[in-house]
Amino acid sequence: MDLGFDGLLVESHRCPTKAWSDAKQQVTPSELKEITDKIVLREPKIGEKPRVTLDELRQKIDKLDDAVLSTLQKRMEISEAIGTYKKENNITILQTRRYDEIMNNRKERGAKLGLSDEFLTKLFESIHEESVTRQNKIMNQ
Numbered sequence: 001m002d003l004g005f006d007g008l009l010v011e012s013h014r015c016p017t018k019a020w021s022d023a024k025q026q027v028t029p030s031e032l033k034e035i036t037d038k039i040v041l042r043e044p045k046i047g048e049k050p051r052v053t054l055d056e057l058r059q060k061i062d063k064l065d066d067a068v069l070s071t072l073q074k075r076m077e078i079s080e081a082i083g084t085y086k087k088e089n090n091i092t093i094l095q096t097r098r099y100d101e102i103m104n105n106r107k108e109r110g111a112k113l114g115l116s117d118e119f120l121t122k123l124f125e126s127i128h129e130e131s132v133t134r135q136n137k138i139m140n141q
C-alpha cells in the first residue's frame, strides 16, 4: 500500500466472528500483520531542491490533458456529423468492420509508443461507446 494516507483505521479481533461490534470488518491479527507489512512509509525530502519541481511536471500534465480533451471533443463532433450522414442515408450506426479496423490500428500504433493493449482497449472501447451514443441521439431526433 502506497497511498499517501496519514493514518489507517483497522479493527482487529482474535476471532472476528465473535467480536461484539463490527464483526464483518474485523480482521484477524495475522491479516493485520499482512496489511501493516504492506504499508510503504515515505518521508518527503524537504530542503533538497529537485531539478524539476512537482508543480512543473503537473503543469505539463495539465496542458496535455487539455489537448486530450479538445481532441476528444473534435472527434465527437466528427462522429456526430457521421451520425447525421447515416440518418440522411439510412445507414446503420454500428459498423463493426470499421470498429475492428480502428481497434487493431490504434493498438498496433500504441504498442510502438509503449502503451499497453489493455489500456488502449479500454480507452477506445469507451470512446466508441460515447460516439455510438451520440449518433443514436441524432438518429432518434
Ligand SMILES: C=C(O[C@@H]1C=C(C(=O)O)C=C[C@H]1O)C(=O)O
Residues within 6 Å of the ligand: 079, 082, 093, 094, 095, 096, 098, 099, 102, 127, 128, 131, 132, 135
Ligand atoms: C464513426 C462511426 O460510427 C461508429 C463509431 C465509430 C468511431 O467512433 O470510431 C466507428 C464505427 C461505428 O461503429 C463510423 O461509422 O465511422
